[in-house]
Amino acid sequence: MDLGLNEQQELLKNAARDFLENECPESLVREMEEDERGYSPDLWAKMAEQGWQGLLVPEEHGGAGFDFLDLCVLLEEFGRALVPGPFMSTVLGGAVPIMVAGSDEQKAEFLPKIASGDTIFTLALTEPSARFDEQGVQAQASVSGNDVTFNGTKLFVSDANVADYLIVAGRSGQGVTLGIVATDQPGVEVTQLQTIARDKQCEVKLNDAKGQLLGAEGQGWNLLQPVIQRYTVAECAYLVGLSQMDFEIAVDYAKERVQFGRPIGSFQAIQHKCADMVTDVDGSRFIMYKAAWSVATDQPADDTQMAVNMAKAWTSEATRRVVAHGQQIHGGIGFTKDYKIQLYFRRQKRAELAFGDSDYHRELVAQQLGI
């Protein structure tokens, strides 16, 4: 039993922090909010040189073959630096489904291109009903041999504006069915949505969009479970890093800002907020890692599901409390666009909502507890 990082994870974390401090400064984060694509191809290529897109990908397919817990260590740093772009979409929404459900040919075709940074993927799961359960998948899928054709509307699809491929979930007579769909075809129409985090979520209209079947017809929902679990924990890891940084900025500000002749950090009202912030950040970190560990080490399925739901239920709300305190501690300056703290506040909301907020996951916890 141990609650610390191993040597390899320490190295990964430190390397990522150094790299991102240089390569992903606040100015880039801001620039990408206004950028049509929402990511920097230059940074994307450098990240691929670091081996990050392929971190989870097995070595035989050009990746580093690290495990999911290692990825969460990296994603914590991504949250800290607010890295913009399609990294999670590609890794969690592309590499993972292919690793879980792909044929040998599909793995050989797509995983090396993901690892090298040549191909961008995203997961087209949610629809206008905005549900995360099986009922939410209503787009039509018709299968013929290894081909599948989709019709319907997908909503809140991250980074579809720059994705080369979508992993689409549709419904055929046999149930939920997955396909790999290229975006450069007339049957795929992408419209960007304006969002609170100014990230690139999109509406994707599928009109006879053609693709290749991923996994067996009708098996899609089962195949998606490990994908959704990992994506959910990944969002938690991002939130942990984001809230850690928000907290650090707020504490630093409280030490410097002087009112009534003393630093506001000497007022107990501010001190107690900071104490609650560190409690919430640390609590989020460990419950996230418990879920990541559970996934990575293949703990019993029920335990893993519970760990994932608990992690997202807690982290979604705890990090919201953190960024709210972060704003309050800053007073008026925090409300301005130019000051950095608001960047975290807005992005927290995106990740809080992704794959279900606290209420959604708490309900699932209650069901699993049998109440």
Next chain:
Amino acid sequence: MDWSDSPDQATFRKEVHDFIRERLPGPYRGKLEGGDGESDGETFTVGWQADRKSDDPERRDTAVQWATALAEKGWIAPHWPKEYGGAGLSVMEQFIYNQEMAKAGAPSVGGMGVSLLGPTVIVHGTDEQKEQHLPKILSGEVAWAQGYSEPGAGSDLASLQTRADRDGDDYVINGQKIWTSGAQYADWLFALVRTDPEAPKHRGISFITMDITTPGITVRPLTDMGWNQPFNETFFEDVRVPARNLVGDENRGWYIGMTLLDFERSGISGAVEYQRTLDNLIEFLGSDEGTEVTRQDLDTVRLEIADRRIETEILFNFAFRIVSMQNRGMVPNYEASVNKLFGSELHQRLSRTGNKAFGLYGNLWDREVGPMGAHFVRDYIGSVPHTIFSGSSEIQRNVIATRGLGLPRG
């Protein structure tokens, strides 16, 4: 990161687990068998310590039996070094031991002698003091009480006024302590007393031990809001205590006492106990007996129950972090305060949530009649002081902010 046992840890866990099932005396098995048990956690009680001085011979026998069984393994003081009669367990083994004890609801033995006084004497005491006190703590012959707080010195403990004036080979003690838990069952008392009223307040305090039957000491029980008597007022009138009873140097008592408070602030039993309590609650709500006393609109509480269950995971990890750091040779700083703060506040939320499930039945105090032996209503009262003693929630937040985060003191 690893939440599972190594093979050695699993073997040790099984040893503790099996031992408890074999040797825990019947009257202490209540919680083991799913119930809430006899000695409730409703106040800062002294369970085993009270049992061993009980008028009821069965309670006395039970206390002795359990102490004897644990003593065979050196598990009365699992954290003490072997040379002093402990089991010399590593921090990870202690963590496992404490988890298994808490899972079974088995009372720990030896009270503050084992948890507080012994470790302090081991670090700061003379050879004579070790010989005098440690064996008797381990045999259960001597129970200890802690005399720190005073009517005018609570959170601001260093402002304590009880005087100890040197007179030949003795100190003469005058003053008053309050909230002295279990002093009515204790044989000895360790106390912080003022030996230099001129010095800055932290530097004029000494740590001293005394036989509680020394002439001039009066122990008067105080009744708490749950109608129990867990604590006392302790008065000192010209109490003569031999100077050799001082632990550590004169006027260094504050620092010696603080080592001890740090021992107080770690622990895993809370998280484990609360998980067991929630398991029992959920099982009871699903039972026929439970259905009769459950509020009709249970839906209003079920998500609260889920939250409490999640919070026990958070608490588990906070305790786990502390031992994990110690195991890696690191010294926890604000982490112990986070654990105490979160655990005590969770305790209060948990009792409130549990009691809420029963609507009007949540009034019933009588163990024979109230749902689940009236556990939650009693714990609703019993959890109140947990955010006060061992450093109140406000003090913990101050410590986290200043010692932990480096914010300037107010």
